[in-house]
Amino acid sequence: MKGQYRLPLLLSLAFHAVLAVLLLANIEFEKKKIVPRPVPDVVQATVIDESKVLAELQKLKQQEIDKKQGEKAKQARLKKAQRKEEKRLADLKQKRVQEQKRAKEQATKNRAKEKAAALKLEKLKREKQAEKKKLDKLKKEKQLANQKRQKAEAEKRRKAEVARKKKAEKKKIEAEKRRKAEIAKKEKAEAEKAKALAEKKRQEKLAKEKAEKERKARELALKQQMEAERKAQQAVASFRDVIRQKIQRSWLKPSTSTVGLSCKIRVKLIAGGSVMDARVVKSSGDQLFDRSVEVAVLKASPLPIPNDPGLFSYFRTLDLIFIPKE
Amino acid sequence: MLRRLFLLLIFLPTSVFSAALEIEITEGIEGAAPIAIVPFGWQGMAAEAPLDIGAVVAADLSRSGRFKALPERDMLTKPTDATKIRFRNWQALGQDNLLIGQVRETGAGRFVIQFQLFDVYKGEQLTGYSMPSSAKALRQTAHRISDIVYEQLTGQKGAFSTRIAYVTVVRNKNSQPQYRLQVADADGFNPQTITTSSEPIMSPAWSPNGEKIAYVSFEGRHSAIYVQTISSGKRERVSSAPGINGAPAWSPDGSKLSMTLSVGGSPDIYILDLITGSLRQLTKGYAIETESSWSRDGKMIAYTSDRGGRPQIYQIPVQGGKAKRLTYEGSYNARPVFSPDGKSLAMIHRQGSAYQIAVLELDSGILQVLTNGKLDESPSFAPNGSMILYAAKKGERGLLAAVSADGRVHQNLVMKGGEVRDPAWSPFK
Amino acid sequence: MKQLKAALLIFVGLFVLSGCETLGIGGASSATATEEGGGYGNGSGVSTTGIEGGEVYTGDPLLNPASLLSKRVIHFAFDSSEVADEHLPVIAAHAAYLAENPSKNVILEAYADERGSREYNVALSEQRGNTVADLMRLQNVSPSQIQVIGYGEEKPVSFGHDELSWEQNRRVEIIYSGE
Numbered sequence: 001m002k003g004q005y006r007l008p009l010l011l012s013l014a015f016h017a018v019l020a021v022l023l024l025a026n027i028e029f030e031k032k033k034i035v036p037r038p039v040p041d042v043v044q045a046t047v048i049d050e051s052k053v054l055a056e057l058q059k060l061k062q063q064e065i066d067k068k069q070g071e072k073a074k075q076a077r078l079k080k081a082q083r084k085e086e087k088r089l090a091d092l093k094q095k096r097v098q099e100q101k102r103a104k105e106q107a108t109k110n111r112a113k114e115k116a117a118a119l120k121l122e123k124l125k126r127e128k129q130a131e132k133k134k135l136d137k138l139k140k141e142k143q144l145a146n147q148k149r150q151k152a153e154a155e156k157r158r159k160a161e162v163a164r165k166k167k168a169e170k171k172k173i174e175a176e177k178r179r180k181a182e183i184a185k186k187e188k189a190e191a192e193k194a195k196a197l198a199e200k201k202r203q204e205k206l207a208k209e210k211a212e213k214e215r216k217a218r219e220l221a222l223k224q225q226m227e228a229e230r231k232a233q234q235a236v237a238s239f240r241d242v243i244r245q246k247i248q249r250s251w252l253k254p255s256t257s258t259v260g261l262s263c264k265i266r267v268k269l270i271a272g273g274s275v276m277d278a279r280v281v282k283s284s285g286d287q288l289f290d291r292s293v294e295v296a297v298l299k300a301s302p303l304p305i306p307n308d309p310g311l312f313s314y315f316r317t318l319d320l321i322f323i324p325k326e
Numbered sequence: 327m328l329r330r331l332f333l334l335l336i337f338l339p340t341s342v343f344s345a346a347l348e349i350e351i352t353e354g355i356e357g358a359a360p361i362a363i364v365p366f367g368w369q370g371m372a373a374e375a376p377l378d379i380g381a382v383v384a385a386d387l388s389r390s391g392r393f394k395a396l397p398e399r400d401m402l403t404k405p406t407d408a409t410k411i412r413f414r415n416w417q418a419l420g421q422d423n424l425l426i427g428q429v430r431e432t433g434a435g436r437f438v439i440q441f442q443l444f445d446v447y448k449g450e451q452l453t454g455y456s457m458p459s460s461a462k463a464l465r466q467t468a469h470r471i472s473d474i475v476y477e478q479l480t481g482q483k484g485a486f487s488t489r490i491a492y493v494t495v496v497r498n499k500n501s502q503p504q505y506r507l508q509v510a511d512a513d514g515f516n517p518q519t520i521t522t523s524s525e526p527i528m529s530p531a532w533s534p535n536g537e538k539i540a541y542v543s544f545e546g547r548h549s550a551i552y553v554q555t556i557s558s559g560k561r562e563r564v565s566s567a568p569g570i571n572g573a574p575a576w577s578p579d580g581s582k583l584s585m586t587l588s589v590g591g592s593p594d595i596y597i598l599d600l601i602t603g604s605l606r607q608l609t610k611g612y613a614i615e616t617e618s619s620w621s622r623d624g625k626m627i628a629y630t631s632d633r634g635g636r637p638q639i640y641q642i643p644v645q646g647g648k649a650k651r652l653t654y655e656g657s658y659n660a661r662p663v664f665s666p667d668g669k670s671l672a673m674i675h676r677q678g679s680a681y682q683i684a685v686l687e688l689d690s691g692i693l694q695v696l697t698n699g700k701l702d703e704s705p706s707f708a709p710n711g712s713m714i715l716y717a718a719k720k721g722e723r724g725l726l727a728a729v730s731a732d733g734r735v736h737q738n739l740v741m742k743g744g745e746v747r748d749p750a751w752s753p754f755k
Numbered sequence: 756m757k758q759l760k761a762a763l764l765i766f767v768g769l770f771v772l773s774g775c776e777t778l779g780i781g782g783a784s785s786a787t788a789t790e791e792g793g794g795y796g797n798g799s800g801v802s803t804t805g806i807e808g809g810e811v812y813t814g815d816p817l818l819n820p821a822s823l824l825s826k827r828v829i830h831f832a833f834d835s836s837e838v839a840d841e842h843l844p845v846i847a848a849h850a851a852y853l854a855e856n857p858s859k860n861v862i863l864e865a866y867a868d869e870r871g872s873r874e875y876n877v878a879l880s881e882q883r884g885n886t887v888a889d890l891m892r893l894q895n896v897s898p899s900q901i902q903v904i905g906y907g908e909e910k911p912v913s914f915g916h917d918e919l920s921w922e923q924n925r926r927v928e929i930i931y932s933g934e
Contacts, residue, residue: 236347244349251354252422255392255712255732256481266346288481291445295422296354298447319346324354503910526909528873547862547904549877570881570905573874586874588905593878614878630875636834637875661872674872681870701916703872719869719916748873 016052057085235306236314242304243318251296253324254288261286262323263293269315273302281319293322356734358394359479361387362421362446365398366439367406370431377464379429379439379471386472386486386513389728390712391735393479396421408442408451416446423452425475435461439468443475453478465515485708488512489752490715491520491530491539492726496744507541509556512708512751514726514739520556530750531574539750540564540574540583551585553600564598573617577644578624584608586616595629597644608646617661620644622668628652630660639673639686653686655693661704662686665711665731672696672705672714683716683729696733706751707731715739715749816852817931823848829887831925833868836882838890846887849929850894853901860932862902863887868921869908880927881905887927 064078264282267275278297280290297320305315363384368375384395396419398404405411406428416424427441442454453474459467466487473484489509496504505527510517521527525544532539533553540553549571554561565571569588576583583598587607595608595618609615613633620627628641631649637660639653653659658676665672665685675684675695683697683705701719708715711731718727718738724745728737739746817824826845829838838846853859865884867876884903892898913920 240347240349244351247349247351248353249355251351252359253354253356254480255356255730255734286481288479292354293351295445295447296351299417299420299422314347317346319348320351321348322351322354325352526906528877528907528909544904544906544909549904569903570877572877586878588878588881593881614875614882616878617872617874630872632875637871658871660875676871701869 013052057082232311232314235308235311239304239306239311239315243300243315246304247296247300247320250299251322252292254286254292256286256288258286258289258324261289262321263290265293265297265320265322267297267303267318267320269303269305269318271309271312273305273315275301275303284322289322293320296322358388358392358735359423360396360419360421361393361423361425361475361479362396362401362416362419363387363425364401364404364406364427366426366441367428369428370437372431375429376437376461377429377468379427379441379464379468380425382465382468382513383425383472383475386469386484387476389513389737389739390476390486391730391737392476392712408444411444413444413446413449421446423479427471429464432458437461437464439464439471441471443478465511469511469513480712482712483710483754485710485712485751485754486512488709488754489536490514490706490726490749491532491752492717492746492749493527493530494741494744494746495724507539507554509539509752510741514741517741520554520559521552521561528748529573530748531576532750532752533576534578534580534753536753536755540576542572542574551583553583564600569593570616575618575620575627577620578622584618584620584627586618595627595642608642608644609649615640619663619671621664622666628662628664628671630662639671652688653693659684663705663707665707666709667711672707674703674705683714685714685731685733694733696729696731697727697736699727702727704748706749708751709754713737715751717747717749824852827929829883829927829929830922831883831927833921833925834871834879836879836886838886843890846890847894850891850896853891853896854894857897857900860900860902861891862904862930862932864910864928864930865903865905866910866924866926866928867908868924869911869916870921871908873907875907877905877907879905880907883925883927887929 061082064075068074261284262282263280263284266277266279266281268277270276275298278294280294283290284293303315303318305312363380365378365380366375387393388395400419402415402419403410403412406426408426411424411426413424422445424444424446425441426444427439430438430440432438437459438456439459440454440456443452444450445452455471455474457467457470469487472486476482476484476486490512491507491509494506494508496506498504502524505523505525506519507521507527507530508517508519520539521541521543523543523545525547526542527544528542530539530541537557538553538555540551542549542551544550548566549569550566551564551571551574552561553564553574564574564583565585565587567587567589570586570593572593573586574583575585577597581599581601583600585596585598586593587596588594590607590610592612593614593616594610595615597606597608598604599606608618608627609629609631611633613631614637615629615631615633617630618627619629625644626641627644628639630637631640632638633640633649634651636657638651639659639662640649640651642649652662652671653673653675656675656677658674658681660674662671662673664670670688671686673684673686674681675693676682677695680698680700681702682695682699683702684693684695686693696714697716697718699718702716704717706715707713708728713728713730713735715726715728717724719725720738724747726739726741726746726749728739729735816822819825823845826848829842829845831837832839849861853861863884865880865882865887867880867883869876881903882905884905888898888901888903891901908924911920911924912926913923
C-alpha cells in the first residue's frame with residue numbers, strides 16, 4: 001500500500017514546488033501545454049499541492065505584511081497579484097474538475113476501446129495464423145521449387161564448371177606443354193650454347209696449351225741452341241786465337257808506314273784448314289799492304305781449325321781484318 | 327729472361343750465324359822478307375857470265391835490311407825459265423818471292439839481261455824486264471834490277487844504283503898519310519878516287535843533280551871549299567877565307583852553297599850564291615855555328631850551335647831571322663841533316679859517353695836513337711830516305727855503316743883500303 | 756896556380772930583360788925548368804930532360820930542350836878552349852920570343868879529339884888555336900906573326916879510342932914557320 005502512493009505523492013510535491021517557483025518568479029505558464037496523461041494518480045497529487053500552496057501563500061502574505069507594510073504600491077500590486085492569483089486558482093479549480101470529469105469519461109471510453117481492441121487482436125491473431133499457415137505452405141512450396149531449380153542450376157553450373165574446368169585443364173596442359181617445349185627449347189639452346197662455349201673454351205685451352213708447349217719447346221730448343229752456341233763460341237774463340245797467332249807470325253808488315261791502314265780479306269777454307277781462296281774484300285788502298293796481307297794468309301795455310309765438323313762450319317769462311325795498332 | 331735471350335739472339339748473328347767469322351789481326355812481324363834469287367842463267371861464249379847478276383841483286387836487297395835472300399845452297403831447284411818453276415817448292419822453303427833471270431851475250435861485250443819476279447804464294451809474276459847492257463855496265467844493270475825489285479816489293483824507290491862519296495885515309499909508316507875523296511856504287515863497289523891530298527879532305531856534299539861534289543880540303547895548310555865536277559874532275563875553289571872554310575851544303579835547287587866561315591871571328595853560317603858569287607852571313611855571335619843543312623823546300627837551315635854552352639840543333643830561316651832551338655834532349659846534338667822528305671833530322675846525339683846517330687821527328691819532337699856505336703858520326707840519308715849512311719869506328723879504323731831510317735836494320739859496308747869516313751849518299755840520278 | 760903565375764911573370768920578365776940568346780939566362784931557365792919539371796911535366800907528353808948539371812946551352816933557343824920554348828903543345832879539356840893555368844908559362848915563353856923576333860911567324864895547328872862531329876870539332880879546335888893566339892897577342896905579338904888552323908879531329912897523335920888518347924889529341928901545336 002505504501003508503494004502505491006509514493007510516486008503520485010512525489011509527483012504532486014514536484015508539481016506544487018514548480019507552481020510555487022512560478023508564482024514567486026511571476027512567470028507565465030499559460031502558454032505551456034501540459035500533456036494530459038491517462039494515469040489517474042495525477043488528481044491526488046493536485047490536492048496535496050493546494051494546501052501547500054496556500055500555506056505558502058499565507059506564509060508569503062505574512063512575510064509581506066510583517067516586513068513591508070510601508071510600501072503601498074507594492075502592497076497594491078501584491079494585492080492585485082493576489083486577486084489575479086485567486087482568480088487563476090479558481091479557474092484552475094474549475095478546470096481541474098472538468099478535467100477530472102473528462103478523465104472519467106475517457107477511462108470509460110478507454111475500457112470499451114480496449115475490449116474491442118482485444119477482440120480485434122484475437123481476430124487478427126487468427127487471421128495471422130492462417131496467413132502464416134498459408135505462407136508456410138507457400139514458402140515450403142517455393143522452397144521446394146527453389147531447391148529444385150537451384151539443384152538444376154547447380155548441376156548446370158557444375159557441368160559447366162566441369163566443362164570449363166576441363167577446357168581450362170586442357171588449355172593449361174597445352175600451355176604447360178608449350179611452356180615445357182619452350183623451356184626445353186630454351187634449355188636446349190642454352191645447353192648448345194654452353195656446349196659451344198665449353199668447346200670453344202676447350203679449344204682455346206688446347207690451343208693455349210699447344211702454344212705453351214710449343215713455346216716451351218722453342219725455349220728449350222733455344223736454350224739448347226744457346227748452350228751449343230756458347231760451347232761452340234768458346235771453341236771458336238780459342239781457335240780464333242790460334243788462327244790469329246799463326247797469321248800474325250806469318251804477316252810480314254810492310255816496312256812503309258802502316259798507320260791508319262786496314263784491309264779485310266775473305267778466306268775460304270777446306271777441311272784441314274787449307275786456304276782455298278783468299279780475296280781482299282776491303283782494300284787498304286795500299287797495294288803493298290794488301291799484298292802483304294794476302295801473302296800472310298797464304299803463308300799461314302793450313303790454318304789450325306777444329307776437327308769437329310760441326311765446329312768447322314764456323315771456319316769455312318773467315319773474314320780477316322788486318323789493322324795494325326800503333 | 328726469354329726476352330734477354332731473344333735480344334741476345336738478335337745481336338749474336340753478326341758473330342755466330344753470319345757466313346764469315348771475323349778475326350782481327352793487329353800485329354805482324356817486322357823484318358826481312360824472304361826472297362829467293364836464283365843464279366841467273368848464262369848464254370854466251372865464255373864458260374860463265376862476266377858477272378853474277380843474281381848475287382849482286384841478292385847482296386843489294388839483303389843490305390837494305392828489308393830482304394833476306396835464300397842462300398843458293400838451300401835451293402832445291404834453280405830454274406832460269408818461268409815454265410820450270412814449281413811454286414810449291416818455294417813455298418815449302420818459306421819464300422815469299424822468287425827472282426829468276428838470264429844473261430845472254432848478244433855480241434862482243436854486249437848483253438841482254440832478262441828477269442822475272444814472282445809472288446810464290448799467288449803463283450803470279452809481279453814484274454819482269456829485258457835490259458841490254460855493256461860489259462862495263464853489268465853491275466850497274468844489276469843495281470837497276472835491285473831497284474825495280476825493291477820498288478815492286480816495298481813501294482819505295484830503290485837507291486841501289488845511286489852512289490856514295492866518302493873520304494879514305496891511308497897511313498903509311500914512312501910517309502905522309504894519303505887523304506882520298508872517293509865515289510863508289512852504293513854497295514861500295516867500283517870505288518873511284520876523285521881527289522887525293524896529303525892534307526885532310528872533309529865534308530863531301532853532292533850537288534842536287536848528282537854531278538858535282540863540294541868538299542873541304544886543307545891542302546896548303548889552309549882550309550878551302552872546292553866544288554868538283556865528278557865526270558870531268560875539274561874543280562873550283564869557291565871559298566878560302568881566313569880561318570875556317572867548312573861544312574858546305576847545297577841548297578835544294580843547287581844554286582847556293584851554305585858553309586861555315588870564321589872570317590868574322592867566330593864560326594858562322596854563310597850563304598854563297600854560286601851564280602853571282604855573293605856571300606851573305608846568316609848567323610852572328612860569338613858562339614860556334616856550323617854544319618848547316620837545307621830543308622827540302624829551301625826555306626830553312628838547320629845547324630849546330632853552342633850558343634847555349636853545349637852544341638844543340640837550331641833552325642833559322644834562310645832569309646834570316648830568329649833562330650829556334652830544335653833539340654832539348656841530351657847535352658850534345660850536332661851535325662843535323664834533313665831527311666829527303668823534310669820531316670825529320672838525322673844528327674849526332676850523345677848518350678852517356680857514346681856518340682850515336684839519332685833522328686828527330688820534327689812534327690812530334692820525338693828523338694829516336696838509331697845506332698849503338700860509341701863514335702858514330704856524319705849521318706847521310708839515302709835519297710829514298712830508307713837508310714842512313716854514317717861513319718863508325720871499329721878498332722883503330724873508321725868504317726861506313728848504314729841503318730834503316732826506323733833503326734831496325736843495321737849494316738856495315740865492308741870496304742877495302744884504309745880508314746873510311748865522311749860518307750855522303752848521292753841523290754837519285 | 757897563383758904561384759905558377761907569379762913564377763911565370765918573373766920568368767917572362769927575366770927573359771925579356773936578358774934577351775933570348777944570353778947564355779946566362781939559358782942556364783937560369785934550365786934551372787927553372789928542371790925545378791918545375793916535376794910539377795907539370797907529367798902527362799903533358801912533353802918532358803923536360805937533357806940538362807944535367809950547370810952546362811951552358813949555346814944554340815937556337817927554340818931548340819934548347821931546357822927552354823920552355825921547346826914545349827910546343829898546349830892541351831885542353833874536353834869541349835873546352837880554355838887554357839889551363841899550367842900551360843900559360845909555355846904560351847908566355849913563345850909570346851915573348853915572338854915579340855922579340857918579329858920576323859918569326861907561328862902557325863897554331865889546333866885539334867880536337869875524335870868525339871862528336873867533324874865540322875864542329877874543326878870549329879872547336881879553331882877556338883883553341885884562337886885562345887892561344889889571343890894570349891900571345893896580349894903579350895905584344897903581332898897578329899901577322901900568328902896563323903891559326905883548326906883541323907878538328909884530323910891528324911890525331913894518338914889513335915886510341917880512350918881518354919888517354921883523346922887528351923893527347925885535344926891540343927894546339929905551336930909550329931914556327933920554316934920548321
